[in-house]
Amino acid sequence: MLINTRPDPSPSAHDRTYRGLRTRIMHGEIEPGFSLTLRGIGKEFGVSMTPAREAVRRLVAEGALSLSSSGRVATPDLSNERIEELAALRSLIEVELASRALPRAHMALIDRLQAINGTISSMVENHDSVGYIRTNLEFHRTLYLRAQAPAMLAMAETVWLQLGPTMRKLYGKMRRNEAPHFHRHIIAALKAGDEPGLRLAVRSDVTQGLRMLTT
Amino acid sequence: MLINTRPDPSPSAHDRTYRGLRTRIMHGEIEPGFSLTLRGIGKEFGVSMTPAREAVRRLVAEGALSLSSSGRVATPDLSNERIEELAALRSLIEVELASRALPRAHMALIDRLQAINGTISSMVENHDSVGYIRTNLEFHRTLYLRAQAPAMLAMAETVWLQLGPTMRKLYGKMRRNEAPHFHRHIIAALKAGDEPGLRLAVRSDVTQGLRMLTT
DNA sequence: ATGAAGGCGATGTGATCACAAAATGCGGTT
DNA sequence: AACCGCATTTTGTGATCACATCGCCTTCAT
Numbered sequence: 377m378l379i380n381t382r383p384d385p386s387p388s389a390h391d392r393t394y395r396g397l398r399t400r401i402m403h404g405e406i407e408p409g410f411s412l413t414l415r416g417i418g419k420e421f422g423v424s425m426t427p428a429r430e431a432v433r434r435l436v437a438e439g440a441l442s443l444s445s446s447g448r449v450a451t452p453d454l455s456n457e458r459i460e461e462l463a464a465l466r467s468l469i470e471v472e473l474a475s476r477a478l479p480r481a482h483m484a485l486i487d488r489l490q491a492i493n494g495t496i497s498s499m500v501e502n503h504d505s506v507g508y509i510r511t512n513l514e515f516h517r518t519l520y521l522r523a524q525a526p527a528m529l530a531m532a533e534t535v536w537l538q539l540g541p542t543m544r545k546l547y548g549k550m551r552r553n554e555a556p557h558f559h560r561h562i563i564a565a566l567k568a569g570d571e572p573g574l575r576l577a578v579r580s581d582v583t584q585g586l587r588m589l590t591t
Numbered sequence: 592m593l594i595n596t597r598p599d600p601s602p603s604a605h606d607r608t609y610r611g612l613r614t615r616i617m618h619g620e621i622e623p624g625f626s627l628t629l630r631g632i633g634k635e636f637g638v639s640m641t642p643a644r645e646a647v648r649r650l651v652a653e654g655a656l657s658l659s660s661s662g663r664v665a666t667p668d669l670s671n672e673r674i675e676e677l678a679a680l681r682s683l684i685e686v687e688l689a690s691r692a693l694p695r696a697h698m699a700l701i702d703r704l705q706a707i708n709g710t711i712s713s714m715v716e717n718h719d720s721v722g723y724i725r726t727n728l729e730f731h732r733t734l735y736l737r738a739q740a741p742a743m744l745a746m747a748e749t750v751w752l753q754l755g756p757t758m759r760k761l762y763g764k765m766r767r768n769e770a771p772h773f774h775r776h777i778i779a780a781l782k783a784g785d786e787p788g789l790r791l792a793v794r795s796d797v798t799q800g801l802r803m804l805t806t
Numbered sequence: 807a808t809g810a811a812g813g814c815g816a817t818g819t820g821a822t823c824a825c826a827a828a829a830t831g832c833g834g835t836t
Numbered sequence: 837a838a839c840c841g842c843a844t845t846t847t848g849t850g851a852t853c854a855c856a857t858c859g860c861c862t863t864c865a866t
Contacts, residue, residue, distance in 0.1 A: 389820065390648075413847065424821045426641075429848085430648045433605075437652040439745070446828060447848045461742040468683045527676040527753075530654070531746065538742070604850070628817065639851045644818085661858060662818045810865090817858075822851105829846070836839085 390427035393417065394434055401440045401451065402537050404509045404544035411450040412441070439538040451541040459542060462535050463586035467579045469532045470516065474562070474578045476523035481566045485522055489515060489563055496556045505547040509540075515559060519566075539586075546585055558584065605642035608632065609649050616655045616666065617752050618725045619759035626665040627656070654753040666756040674757060677750050678801035682794050684747045685731065689777070689793045691738035696781045703733055704778055711771045720762040724755075730774060734781075754801075761800055773799065 387395075397417065400406055418428040432449050435441045442452040454462070492515045499507040513536060520529050558581035565574035602610075612632065615621055633643040647664050650656045657667040669677070707730045714722040728751060735744050773796035780789035 388818095415847070425848085426820050426822090430645065430819095433645045434648050434652040437649040439742075448828085449848090457739075458742055461740050464687065465684070465743060465746060468687060469680070472679065472683060524672075525676050527654075527673055528680060531680060531749075534746075603848095630817075640818085641850050641852090663858085664818090808866090811863090813860105813862085815858105815860085817856105819856085820854095822853085824851090825849085827846105827848085829844105831844080832842090834839105834841090836837105 388427070389421075389423040390430040393421045393423055393427050394431035396421055397431055397435060398440065398537065401435070402509075402513065402533075402540040403506050404540050404542075404547070405506055406451050406541055407544055408451050408453040408541040410541070411448060414449075435537075438534050440540065452538070454538075454542050459539070459586055462539055463583055465535050466532065466539075466582045466586075469528055469535070470520065470582055471575045471578050473520040473523045473525060473528055473532060474574050475571060476525055476528075477519050477521075478566065478569065478571055478574055480522045480524070481519075485518070486563060486566055488518055489559075489566075492518060493556055493559050493563070496559070505544065508547055509543050512556065515556070519562070543585075546588065556581075603642070604636070604638040605645040608636045608638055608642050609646035611636055612646055612650060613655065613752065616650070617728070617748075617755040618721050619755050619757075619762070620721055621666050621756055622759055623666050623668040623756040625756070626663060629664075650752075653749050655755065667753070669753075669757050674754070674801060677754055678798055680750050681747065681754075681797045681801075684743055684750070685735065685797055686790045686793050688735040688738045688740060688743055688747060689789050690786060691740055691743075692734050692736075693781065693784065693786055693789055695737045695739070696734075700733070700737060701778060701781055704730060704774075704781075707733060708771055708774050708778070711774070720759065723762055724758050727771065730771070734777070758800075761803065771796075 412432070414425045414428045414432065417432065418425050421428070432441060436443050436449065439452070441449050443449055492511060496508060496511045496515065499511055517529070517533075520532065523529070558577050561577035562574065562581060565571075565577050627647070629640045629643045629647065632647065633640050636643070647656060651658050651664065654667070656664050658664055707726060711723060711726045711730065714726055732744070732748075735747065738744070773792050776792035777789065777796065780786075780792050
């Protein structure tokens, strides 16, 4: 063995661009309605227009970006009806994922979830909204990974992506010092092996935040 | 008024390519594992490699095509676990869509569903498997459109797309003359305004076909 | 006859270019 | 001072090209 200790030796340019944009959108670093240009994206990631276009097309296909009639690309400004739909989808899919993860949830997983929950609290104290969103998603993803259902998890992440820019607005108007309330219910239900309780806790956690956006 | 009676004056080249490939995949016209080339796609749709690449990237993002490590693109050959996941997703989302469509389902809609059901029967008689899949999806889409939930419908169509090539195999080994059995249950539940019955009928209809694939 | 090695063709990737359409800003008019 | 029209600039689209890589097939040696 000689060189190349990196796991992925050469991520293609369009993939780097895609991933970069994706995390920025999912973590709510871009406000809804913000408009992007292909040349700007290319310049930012040091690539030409071609990979930038491919990354944008991919994100448009996933609903993370919206394409105006003239081809202009921007982060979507969601209507209340669409937010309600996406919240319902989160609830449907994530409750199922949690339910499937429950029989496989050992103590080590619960410990990790509690540690992540602690990080979320510190994010709240530091008023770091992007960090809050990122760590909150990490909490959910850590749980759902145990479900061993990659297609469902991908679906859930697609919904997160669509809600990303809107999340920013949500946690902007959220009252501070509000720790992740229902996360404790989720952990308690996991410990007790209480499936109905887990379903209710996940549904509540997913629904609570989005509800204050549609009013 | 002079020219241009078409509703869409100039669908972009990549969009025509995308739509063409999409319907062929969703309707099961391509067998699982079939491999495609960008130049071949471009030649088929009369465009250059650039729009073909964009269409392919979009379809890969939706899970309709899979990308090998070397960048080769092919229709995915789904594992049994993935088929089970996608069937569960269909069940979750489509039951919700049907439930939301129920209060808006008037007699005209039920008549149209019955007409589509008749077309499905004729497709079965003619041994037209592609026509069967297409008309079957039309049945579901017609119902779900009444739910007025575009994000959910898009999600459901993404799942259909992923199952498209696999559907071909299913209806190949399905015994002929088997009319759409649970569709009658769906229509009956719609007429009666029976929500639990509707949920059960949709879940059964979605699950029955996929079950014989995973065995 | 069989297996390996080398070469040739096919294929994906990314950059660049020409072009059309849209947006922006400037200047003139009322 | 406000508004309309035109020109300039910006931006997306699609085609083409150069290049690296992968696969396949031929060919040669054992």
